Amino acid sequence: MTTRADVAPSPGTTPTRARVLARTCRAEWTRLWTVRTTWWFAAAAAVAMVGLGLVAGSDAAGNPDPPYGEPAWVAPAIASLPTQFALLGLALVAVTSEYATSAIVPTLQWAPRRSTFFAARVLVVVGTATGLGALLAVVSGIAAHAMASDILVLPVDDGLSVVGTSAFVFAAGCALAVGLGLVLRSTAGALVAVFLLILLLPLLLPQFGYRWMTEVAEVLPGTSAVFLLTGESGAESITETSAVVTMLVWAAGALTLGWLRLVRDDADR
Amino acid sequence: MIEVRGLTKRYGDVTAVDDLTFDVREGLVTGFLGPNGAGKSTTMRMVLGLDRPTAGRALLHGRPLTSYAEPLREVGALLDPGSMHPGRTGRNHLRVAARTNGVPDERVDEVLEQVGMASAARRRIRTYSLGMRQRLGIAAALLGDPRVLLFDEPVNGLDLDGVRWIRGLLRSLADEGRTVLVSSHLMSEMQQTADRLVVIGRGRLVADATMEEVLAGLGGRQVRVRTTGLDLLACRLRARGRVVRQVDEQEAVVDGSDAREVGDAAHHLGLAVHHLSEVEQSLEQAFLELTGDAVEHHGGTEAVSRTSVEAAR
Numbered sequence: 256m257t258t259r260a261d262v263a264p265s266p267g268t269t270p271t272r273a274r275v276l277a278r279t280c281r282a283e284w285t286r287l288w289t290v291r292t293t294w295w296f297a298a299a300a301a302v303a304m305v306g307l308g309l310v311a312g313s314d315a316a317g318n319p320d321p322p323y324g325e326p327a328w329v330a331p332a333i334a335s336l337p338t339q340f341a342l343l344g345l346a347l348v349a350v351t352s353e354y355a356t357s358a359i360v361p362t363l364q365w366a367p368r369r370s371t372f373f374a375a376r377v378l379v380v381v382g383t384a385t386g387l388g389a390l391l392a393v394v395s396g397i398a399a400h401a402m403a404s405d406i407l408v409l410p411v412d413d414g415l416s417v418v419g420t421s422a423f424v425f426a427a428g429c430a431l432a433v434g435l436g437l438v439l440r441s442t443a444g445a446l447v448a449v450f451l452l453i454l455l456l457p458l459l460l461p462q463f464g465y466r467w468m469t470e471v472a473e474v475l476p477g478t479s480a481v482f483l484l485t486g487e488s489g490a491e492s493i494t495e496t497s498a499v500v501t502m503l504v505w506a507a508g509a510l511t512l513g514w515l516r517l518v519r520d521d522a523d524r
Numbered sequence: 525m526i527e528v529r530g531l532t533k534r535y536g537d538v539t540a541v542d543d544l545t546f547d548v549r550e551g552l553v554t555g556f557l558g559p560n561g562a563g564k565s566t567t568m569r570m571v572l573g574l575d576r577p578t579a580g581r582a583l584l585h586g587r588p589l590t591s592y593a594e595p596l597r598e599v600g601a602l603l604d605p606g607s608m609h610p611g612r613t614g615r616n617h618l619r620v621a622a623r624t625n626g627v628p629d630e631r632v633d634e635v636l637e638q639v640g641m642a643s644a645a646r647r648r649i650r651t652y653s654l655g656m657r658q659r660l661g662i663a664a665a666l667l668g669d670p671r672v673l674l675f676d677e678p679v680n681g682l683d684l685d686g687v688r689w690i691r692g693l694l695r696s697l698a699d700e701g702r703t704v705l706v707s708s709h710l711m712s713e714m715q716q717t718a719d720r721l722v723v724i725g726r727g728r729l730v731a732d733a734t735m736e737e738v739l740a741g742l743g744g745r746q747v748r749v750r751t752t753g754l755d756l757l758a759c760r761l762r763a764r765g766r767v768v769r770q771v772d773e774q775e776a777v778v779d780g781s782d783a784r785e786v787g788d789a790a791h792h793l794g795l796a797v798h799h800l801s802e803v804e805q806s807l808e809q810a811f812l813e814l815t816g817d818a819v820e821h822h823g824g825t826e827a828v829s830r831t832s833v834e835a836a837r
Contacts, residue, residue: 270593270626282623289616290609357607360574361617361664364601365624367573367590522574 272371279366279375286362287349287383296345300338301391307334308395312402327407328417330399331392335421335484338391339428342384343453346429347445349380350436359523369518373437377510381429388425392418424480427502428453431476434509438516440523452505453477476505525550525703526571526672530580533566533727540566542727543580548705550671553698555718555735556707557811563727564707565603568674572601584672596625596668602675605657610650614641614660617649621664635663640689654681662693672703679713691717711811723814730814738814747786750775750799760789777803 270278287293311330315322353359366372396417400409432449439445457477460468472478479498481487526548533541541563548554558564569575571582573589581588584599592598608617618632636642639659649657658681665673675694679687694717698704705722708714714721714735721738723731731738751757754776758768767779778786783802790797 274626275593278626279624282620285616285623286612286620289613289620290611292611352609356609357604358609360603360607361621363574364572364603365596365621367592367595369590519576521576522569524575 275368276371276375279371280379282366283375283379284383287379290352292348292352293345296341296348297387300341300345300387301394303341304331304334304338304388304391304395305398307337308398309402312399312407315399315406316403318406321403321406323406324408325406326413327400327403327409328396328413331395331421332417332484334395335388335392335424336481338388339425339453339480340450342388342425343428343432343449344446345387346380346384347432347436347449348442350376350433351440351442351445354440354523355442357523363522370514373514373517377430377433380433381426384429385422385426389418389422392421420483423499424483424502427506428476428480430506431509434506434511434513437513438509440516453480457481474501476502525585526705527583527586528567528571528580529583531567531570531577531582532579533563533570533575534578540727541570541577541724544724544727544729545580546722546729546732548672548703548722549720550703551698551701552719553694553704553706553717554720554722555714556705556722556724557709557711557714558707558724558730560709561726562724564724565676566727567724568601568603568676568705568707571674572599572603574603594625594668596621596627596670598668598670599672599674600665600668600670601673602658602661602665602678604676605654605661605681608649608657608660611648613646613648614652614656614663615645617660618664618667621667625668627668631667631669635666638666639663655683655686658682659686662690670702673697673705675704675706677708678706679708679710687713723811725814745780745782746803747778747781747783748775748799748801748803749778749786749790749797751790751795751797753790753793753795756793757786757790757795760793761786764789775799 308327308330311333312327315325353362363369363372366375393414396409396414400407428449431452432445435445435448436442439448452475454477457472457475460472460475473493478493479501482493482498483495483502528544528546528548531541531544532539544563544567556564556567566575567582570577571584571589584592589595589599612620615632615636618635619629621627622629622632633642633645636645639662641656641659641663644652644656649660652660658678662675662678665675675690678690678694682690691713694704694706698719706714706718718735720734721731722729723738748771749757750772752774754770754774758770758776761768761778761781764785766781766785768776769779770776783800787797787800790800
């Protein structure tokens with residue numbers, strides 16, 4: 256039985272901020288991988304990325320006019336477009352499911368330093384989705400090459416460029432998703448917002464034929480993502496630098512709003 | 525020790541907690557009472573840093589909870605047992621808590637054993653009954669072996685064995701010198717477990733006193749008397765400033781008096797007394813008296829007696 260003396264203030268040293276952050280990150284990692292949803296989204300990302308790599312390799316192998324010497328890394332660059340949605344879903348649901356189930360209440364009770372918690376959540380969720388996406392991009396390129404090893408090549412510098420670009424797009428997109436999840440605190444609302452910004456509005460707005468709508472579409476994160484991954488956007492004014500800046504601004508803006516809502520508002524109201 | 529100072533929480537025009545000030549002391553079970561919507565849960569959430577106070581502050585051992593690097597070692601709390609991810613297992617729920625606060629995994633198994641959840645620990649929370657969730661929440665509260673414990677309606681969903689267990693647990697935690705704050709709408713439960721009471725109504729402090737003071741504070745004792753000369757006796761007692769409420773043709777309840785005074789008065793008047801007893805106050809009664817005018821939603825025909833809220837102080 257514990258005695259009164261046992262419950263005196265713990266005399267040990269107070270953990271440093273870095274240690275508290277490291278612990279919170281470790282807890283976030285456990286939190287992320289102890290629900291099935293994460294595994295489902297990861298599996299969906301794997302199927303999309305590696306599956307499309309295999310299909311691309313198979314196409315190249317069966318092509319009557321084989322694309323000799325073409326880099327196999329084209330496959331993960333293209334496959335990153337659909338794969339990003341599985342990763343965005345993983346990041347977004349990791350945040351919003353806490354609000355849907357009110358699990359955010361014990362979460363913030365155990366980690367009441369909200370800025371530290373915010374940093375841990377962003378680092379772990381965005382880092383995990385990005386790392387997973389980058390790993391799958393490598394596997395996708397290798398899978399495409401394996402299906403047509405005598406046709407497709409696997410240059411390392413191209414690989415670094417494609418995987419690096421995909422990782423950037425995944426990271427910026429997932430940061431946007433995490434930020435929107437923290438702001439909206441609703442899975443449905445945040446999913447709609449992310450899909451509008453990444454997929455629907457970049458596709459739809461230019462179709463109306465108004466110049467201002469096209470200009471709006473050019474500054475949406477989805478347009479920049481497509482440009483970075485495929486080099487195509489339908490807009491002449493986009494450059495690699497402007498696309499990177501656009502994605503960073505959207506990600507930083509969403510994260511800032513999400514951080515403000517997290518640190519200023521009640522836990523789940 | 526918990527210090528609540530001028531704590532206020534407003535949601536638009538609604539004031540959920542209004543300038544609340546009280547202390548919760550070590551070594552005691554402090555009951556936190558109030559009608560539904562009185563602001564008990566909101567107060568607890570503000571103490572835990574979950575809700576932002578509009579004004580005022582809540583301190584744990586003189587510091588806000590956010591200043592603690594390992595909050596679970598300072599304060600453990602059971603709030604809504606439904607606030608858990610249903611897809612996670614009970615054990616993993618606790619592992620996340622443990623990792624956030626640098627608590628070793630072995631402690632997770634210890635507390636699961638302590639609350640009787642070891643055999644269900646690897647099942648997903650969605651398969652748990654309310655009572656099992658309640659026990660898991662209590663396990664999380666105990667995880668860091670904290671000095672301060674807050675329990676919001678801990679007996680909800682527990683069977684009789686569970687209720688007995690929680691009573692014993694609360695008592696032993698207080699006896700170990702911990703600060704224990706328990707909210708409940710079950711007055712009888714509080715009467716059995718609490719040493720001290722903080723009563724609130726409509727977000728305001730109604731009483732902050734020991735159980736005895738609350739029970740005795742309703743204008744003092746009451747005496748029930750049955751006599752054939754009730755009118756005469758009532759006149760005599762009213763002349764002495766006592767409040768006499770006739771409940772039957774020959775029976776009355778006298779507030780603020782005792783059996784000796786009423787018996788002597790009847791004797792002086794030469795009246796035959798057929799019944800004379802001091803009425804034992806129950807906490808239920810005390811609670812209604814204290815919060816009668818502080819209940820936000822009355823039932824349509826419910827008559828609630830109104831007594832000065834200061835009476836119990």
